[in-house]
Structures are given as C-alpha cells and as structure tokens.
Amino acid sequence: MGVLILNGDHKGHNKLTAIQEILEDELKEAGWDTETFILNEYNIKGCTGCFKCWDTTPGICTGIKGDDANKIVEKVIQNELLVFLTPLTFGGYSSELKAIIERMLGLLQPGQLIVDGESHHLKRYERYPSVLAFAVTDNLDKEEEVLFKKLLERHSRNFYPPMHKTEVFQTKENEETIRDRVNKCIQKINVGNKSG
Amino acid sequence: MTKAVLLMGSPRGRKSTSNAVCIYLQEIFEKNGLESQDPIFIRNHVASEEKMNDMLVAIDQADIIVLVAPLYDDTSPAIVTKTMEVMAKNSSKYANKRFLPIINSGFPEPFHITEIAIPIYHKFATSLGLHWTGSLALGGGEAMRGRIGKLLNEGGGFGKKVMKALDRVVESFVTNSDFGDEALEIFSLKIYYNRVMRKFMIWINNRSWKKTAKKNGGQVDARPYST
Numbered sequence: 014m015g016v017l018i019l020n021g022d023h024k025g026h027n028k029l030t031a032i033q034e035i036l037e038d039e040l041k042e043a044g045w046d047t048e049t050f051i052l053n054e055y056n057i058k059g060c061t062g063c064f065k066c067w068d069t070t071p072g073i074c075t076g077i078k079g080d081d082a083n084k085i086v087e088k089v090i091q092n093e094l095l096v097f098l099t100p101l102t103f104g105g106y107s108s109e110l111k112a113i114i115e116r117m118l119g120l121l122q123p124g125q126l127i128v129d130g131e132s133h134h135l136k137r138y139e140r141y142p143s144v145l146a147f148a149v150t151d152n153l154d155k156e157e158e159v160l161f162k163k164l165l166e167r168h169s170r171n172f173y174p175p176m177h178k179t180e181v182f183q184t185k186e187n188e189e190t191i192r193d194r195v196n197k198c199i200q201k202i203n204v205g206n207k208s209g
Numbered sequence: 210m211t212k213a214v215l216l217m218g219s220p221r222g223r224k225s226t227s228n229a230v231c232i233y234l235q236e237i238f239e240k241n242g243l244e245s246q247d248p249i250f251i252r253n254h255v256a257s258e259e260k261m262n263d264m265l266v267a268i269d270q271a272d273i274i275v276l277v278a279p280l281y282d283d284t285s286p287a288i289v290t291k292t293m294e295v296m297a298k299n300s301s302k303y304a305n306k307r308f309l310p311i312i313n314s315g316f317p318e319p320f321h322i323t324e325i326a327i328p329i330y331h332k333f334a335t336s337l338g339l340h341w342t343g344s345l346a347l348g349g350g351e352a353m354r355g356r357i358g359k360l361l362n363e364g365g366g367f368g369k370k371v372m373k374a375l376d377r378v379v380e381s382f383v384t385n386s387d388f389g390d391e392a393l394e395i396f397s398l399k400i401y402y403n404r405v406m407r408k409f410m411i412w413i414n415n416r417s418w419k420k421t422a423k424k425n426g427g428q429v430d431a432r433p434y435s436t
C-alpha cells in the first residue's frame with residue numbers, strides 16, 4: 014500500500030518537519046510505502062483555470078508547462094493514501110499545498126452530477142486515495158480548527174476519498190502525544206481501507 | 210477622498226468573471242466619487258518580492274479593500290492565499306480598513322462559497338484587524354462567461370442581478386455602512402421548474418464537454434494515469 018505525503022510548509026520554516034518524520038515512521042511501521050514531497054522544494058504553480066485538463070488533454074494539465082506538478086498529480090491517483098501537511102492558514106491550506114491541490118482538477122471529469130441535492134463533478138477514476146489532513150498551528154484557535162475540518166469535509170465531497178480524517182496539532186505538543194495521535198489516525202485509515 | 214483598491218484574484222487574468230466584476234466596480238466607484246486605480250491582478254504580483262511589495266503599498270494606501278476572486282476547491286486560489294499570508298506578516302498596517310470579498314463559483318449553489326471560503330476570508334480579516342463590511346457570493350459565476358471575455362452587461366439576467374448587487378455594495382461604501390453577507394444564485398433551486406431544468410442543463414453541459422474534448426482530439430473520460 015502506497016502513501017503520498019505532501020508537505021505544504023513555507024520555505025525556511027520547517028514547522029512541519031517533526032510531524033512529517035513521525036508520520037513517515039509510523040506509516041512504515043504499519044506497512045505503508047511512503048513517498049514525501051516537500052512542496053516548496055519544487056516548482057509548482059497554481060492552476061490558471063484554462064480547463065485544458067478537461068477539454069483538450071483530458072486528465073493531464075497541459076495549460077502550464079515545465080513545472081513539477083504533473084508528476085506529483087500522477088502519484089496522487091496511484092497511491093491508496095494521500096496526506097496533506099499544512100500550517101493552519103486562517104482555517105485552510107497554505108499557498109504551497111493549495112497550488113498542488115488545484116492542479117489535481119484533471120483527476121475529475123468536467124461533467125457534473127447531483128449528489129444529495131448538490132452539484133459535483135464526475136469521477137474520472139474508479140478509485141481515489143483516502144485523505145489524511147494534518148494542520149499545525151502555534152496557538153490553537155477553535156474557530157480555525159472547525160473550519161479546517163469542514164474544509165476537508167467539503168473538499169472530500171468533490172474528491173471522492175473512501176475515507177478522510179483531519180487533525181490539528183500545536184507546535185508545542187510533545188513528540189509522544191503527536192505520535193499517539195498520528196497512530197490513531199493511521200489505525201482508522203487502515204481499518205477503513207480494509208473494510209472499504 | 211475615500212480610496213478603494215480592487216484586488217483581482219482570478220488566475221485567468223483579464224478574461225475572467227472576476228475581472229468583469231472588477232471592471233464594473235471600477236466604473237461605479239468613479240461615478241460615486243470613490244478614488245480607485247485599475248484593478249490589481251494578483252497573479253502578476255505574487256511571483257516576485259518587488260511586485261508583491263508594490264501590491265502591498267497599494268493596499269496600504271487604501272481605505273477599502275475589495276477582493277474579487279473565484280472559488281477554487283471550496284476555498285481561495287493559491288495566489289490569493291499567498292497574498293493573505295504575506296499581508297498577515299504586516300498585519301499591524303491594516304487595522305480598520307474596510308474589507309469585502311466577492312467570490313464566484315462554477316457550481317450554481319452559493320453554499321459552495323458560503324460554507325467555507327467566506328468564513329476563511331472572515332477569519333483572515335478579523336485576524337488582521339480589517340473591518341468586515343460583508344461579502345458577496347455569486348453562485349454559478351462561470352455561466353456569465355467571463356472566461357471568453359464577456360462583461361457583466363453581456364451576462365444576461367444574472368449579470369443584471371450582479372450589477373444591482375454591486376451598486377448596493379458601492380452605496381454601502383459611500384454611506385459608510387456595512388453591506389452584510391449576501392449570496393446570489395444563477396437560478397434558485399428552491400423552484401421546482403428550475404430543479405428540473407438543472408438536470409436538463411447538466412445533460413447539455415456534459416454533452417458539450419464531451420464534444421469539445423473530441424473536437425480537440427481527446428476523450429473526455431480518458432484515464433491517462435494507470436492505477
């Protein structure tokens with residue numbers, strides 16, 4: 014089972030390094046093959062909204078040439094688990110993580126359908142990875158924590174992960190607590206993947 | 210004279226629904242005696258520190274900040290998030306400036322915008338001490354075809370509705386009152402006829418994507434990456 018970890022830290026901040034390392038350790042322990050991208054070390058542009066990945070080269074972004082996004086997006090769909098790591102940014106993702114998320118547009122089809130009265134896009138692939146989203150913050154703000162959970166919930170309706178799970182960590186949390194929380198998430202995802 | 214800055218957050222640039230909104234806003238700012246410059250295209254300012262600083266200076270000099278942007282993945286586009294992150298580093302500068310986001314989406318239901326994106330912008334504003342004067346969600350903005358360069362007055366009935374709402378936004382700026390949080394939808398799904406029509410429109414729309422992809426040599430449901 015493969016997991017792709019996307020670390021959305023800002024250049025020079027290294028706020029997410031500790032949690033990334035713990036996560037890698039614990040995932041390997043649980044039998045996952047991990048691959049990590051520290052996004053700020055790559056050239057990744059945000060989507061320009063040209064829709065070429067829908068109407069010209071369906072499934073592949075050809076609107077932006079020469080950056081590193083496509084090779085990462087390909088790995089997204091080829092893994093069973095996708096992990097978002099981000100500094101909590103007003104309850105949402107960092108710009109680094111957001112840029113690559115935008116480039117995943119082609120993993121869906123442009124066509125729409127209505128689910129529970131809501132418009133959503135059609136799946137392009139039969140199976141999508143489960144999503145674990147971990148945000149890190151210096152000072153926990155309940156409002157931001159709730160927003161982050163809701164964001165993932167909404168985002169998942171458009172991205173079809175069999176399972177998604179969100180956690181918000183504080184930079185001051187000690188390693189043991191983080192490890193314990195990370196482990197609980199991995200267990201849930203493991204169980205979900207087996208039953209799903 | 211009250212100064213307003215228009216931050217145009219669409220990565221599409223000139224041909225975008227967000228820019229069509231900005232063009233109309235700039236016009237009515239002038240008519241109503243608000244001082245403003247051409248909209249600032251965020252996408253042209255995020256790549257270099259120097260350009261980012263130019264944008265920050267313009268924001269700094271304004272009394273009113275209007276952000277006009279599309280909804281991307283239920284939240285702000287990366288280039289807008291980047292701007293928010295940079296502004297947050299200088300947060301002491303923004304106290305009491307008035308802030309209003311205008312966000313348009315692809316899906317017709319405005320709750321796609323109001324559920325998360327608007328609260329995130331609100332959190333951003335309050336964290337920086339900006340004065341939240343309200344927000345405007347435009348559910349189904351894509352259908353106004355800003356992508357092919359259409360202006361609001363060419364956007365049919367919905368375009369007219371949007372222009373009226375923007376008139377009220379500017380009135381609230383002039384009278385120094387809060388606009389409040391409003392959402393417009395391209396068609397109300399509370400009406401049975403529209404719900405039926407919606408299904409038909411989805412069918413047409415899906416067919417049209419299929420045709421366009423075919424014309425361009427592709428297959429709309431291709432699976433280029435093996436799984």
Ligand SMILES: Cc1cc2nc3c(=O)[nH]c(=O)nc-3n(C[C@H](O)[C@H](O)[C@H](O)COP(=O)(O)O)c2cc1C
Nearest residue numbers: 062219225226227279280281282283314315316351
């Ligand atoms: C990467 C990407 C993500 C998008 N995500 C959403 C979404 O979550 N919900 C939605 O209703 N529309 C979504 N859209 C559609 C845009 O909001 C819509 O096309 C909008 O009209 C673009 O406005 P603009 O012309 O001002 O850029 C997305 C478009 C792109 C390119």
